[in-house]
Amino acid sequence: MDAIEMTYCNAFLAGVFRDGKWGAREVRSHGRHIARFGQSGMRHQHCCVNNMPRTFMDIAQLGATREAEGGALRVNLYSPFTSSFDDVSVTLTGDFPVVDKVTAMVEAKTPQTVKFRVPTWSKCTVFRRLPDGKEAIANPTNGWHVVQVPAGVTAIRVAFDMTPRLEDSDRLPSDYKRDYRFGRWRVGRDSDALFRTTPAARLFRGPLLLAKAKVVGDDDADILRADLNKGGWKVTLKPFLNDRVMGAWEATFTRGTEVYRTNVCDFPSAGDSLLPDGANAFSIFF
Numbered sequence: 001m002d003a004i005e006m007t008y009c010n011a012f013l014a015g016v017f018r019d020g021k022w023g024a025r026e027v028r029s030h031g032r033h034i035a036r037f038g039q040s041g042m043r044h045q046h047c048c049v050n051n052m053p054r055t056f057m058d059i060a061q062l063g064a065t066r067e068a069e070g071g072a073l074r075v076n077l078y079s080p081f082t083s084s085f086d087d088v089s090v091t092l093t094g095d096f097p098v099v100d101k102v103t104a105m106v107e108a109k110t111p112q113t114v115k116f117r118v119p120t121w122s123k124c125t126v127f128r129r130l131p132d133g134k135e136a137i138a139n140p141t142n143g144w145h146v147v148q149v150p151a152g153v154t155a156i157r158v159a160f161d162m163t164p165r166l167e168d169s170d171r172l173p174s175d176y177k178r179d180y181r182f183g184r185w186r187v188g189r190d191s192d193a194l195f196r197t198t199p200a201a202r203l204f205r206g207p208l209l210l211a212k213a214k215v216v217g218d219d220d221a222d223i224l225r226a227d228l229n230k231g232g233w234k235v236t237l238k239p240f241l242n243d244r245v246m247g248a249w250e251a252t253f254t255r256g257t258e259v260y261r262t263n264v265c266d267f268p269s270a271g272d273s274l275l276p277d278g279a280n281a282f283s284i285f286f
Contacts, residue, residue: 022264031282124137
């Protein structure tokens with residue numbers, strides 16, 4: 001579920017246009033996305049576009065599941081959803097994964113065992129019955145937080161640790177030589193700066209991969225800069241409002257007396273290909 005959540009929140013959503021008409025194609029990590037409309041002469045169907053609703057349905061079905069008929073209810077994912085079974089339903093509300101708190105409303109006809117997934121990216125996850133019930137703390141090694149729910153409606157607040165994580169790397173994100181040759185052929189030989197040639201760090205907040213991007217005010221020099229890898233930097237995030245992205249933060253990196261600041265946003269918003277040509281330049285590398 002951790003892998004499904006991170007893949008959905010980042011790689012998949014980064015490939016979906018805001019109007020939902022195109023996606024799951026040419027998802028890059030640096031530079032700008034490339035859309036291949038009408039590939040193979042397909043005028044009315046395309047595998048990439050058709051795979052979008054399939055994935056949305058898969059995620060919807062995975063929000064909550066039963067272990068077996070009459071068994072425990074598992075809350076697997078925390079994006080907003082409603083899932084109903086014969087004797088119990090659960091509704092998740094909250095602007096996850098941008099916010100660090102969600103509320104689960106469990107409506108049961110009979111007493112139920114409900115298991116909440118504890119994400120590995122959250123060092124501690126706090127579960128509290130509303131309005132003033134008992135608090136419980138679970139850590140990732142437990143895997144699941146188990147709650148006994150009586151008949152009726154029970155509200156449970158879930159709070160995550162979304163401390164930003166700057167993750168160093170020893171490798172390029174993929175086969176550099178193959179991708180470099182392919183990319184130069186596809187987007188032109190004047191685009192060398194769009195291809196990574198050295199490893200770089202990446203920045204996460206909860207399950208979200210963050211990126212520098214023009215859509216949050218970064219310039220080309222900031223976007224292409226990637227010199228923080230293995231530098232012992234610490235990072236803090238301060239949110240700010242930007243109606244063109246899901247989430248936006250000012251990132252402050254410190255190392256001793258050195259300070260570097262740049263704006264970041266969620267990776268899916270950074271690479272939205274519906275933005276004007278050139279305005280969707282971005283990079284997940286730091």
